[in-house]
């Protein structure tokens with residue numbers, strides 16, 4: 001799609017090569033060599049986007065026709081263009097994915113002595129803008145995971161369907177529905193579906209109807225920073241023929 005849009009300008013419709021020539025010009029470089037100094041001054045935002053597109057184009061060319069062999073020089077060009085985009089302040093998801101890919105290659109591909117075939121060769125490691133963006137994203141990602149794990153550890157039942165054997169988990173509390181019955185907030189089970197709520201009713205019923213004397217967790221532990229737009233679903237929400245008592249008799253539990 002991108003290729004056909006831009007390549008029309010060059011008169012080479014649908015050609016990746018044509019698109020890449022055009023992107024390089026958009027980056028202010030008419031030499032055809034990505035490592036040449038900038039030829040004409042272009043707005044920073046356009047230049048950054050052009051490098052990002054070129055990075056994607058080179059990454060595309062890096063996998064040989066067999067779909068397995070990776071051309072390390074094409075990967076390097078992709079990384080060098082990504083580095084230029086990052087240096088201009090543009091960090092895109094595909095640039096971050098490229099950084100992860102190179103890091104993975106560095107760890108997984110057996111190293112050879114020849115620096116031309118090494119992903120940890122200086123030509124890769126010196127792309128400081130790319131690695132700075134990559135490491136910053138890694139840190140953010142780990143912090144997100146840690147934050148989520150802390151929240152889940154505090155209230156695992158808010159992130160996991162309570163029905164036995166279901167096993168569905170949500171990344172956000174809003175991904176599940178909580179019981180809309182009279183059960184105390186600290187002991188409200190969450191469900192992925194009405195079916196799971198029905199399945200779990202026999203177990204949950206004593207709590208929901210206030211028959212269980214088990215202690216209720218401290219409500220302070222409920223306070224969370226994220227907006228909780230969790231929907232609730234009532235055990236008796238399906239009309240007069242579906243209240244906890246009737247449901248219990250229906251034999252569906």
Ligand SMILES: [Zn+2]
Pocket residue numbers: 161162163166167168191192193196
């Ligand atoms: Zn479920």
Ligand SMILES: [Zn+2]
Pocket residue numbers: 179180181182183188189204207208
């Ligand atoms: Zn309940």
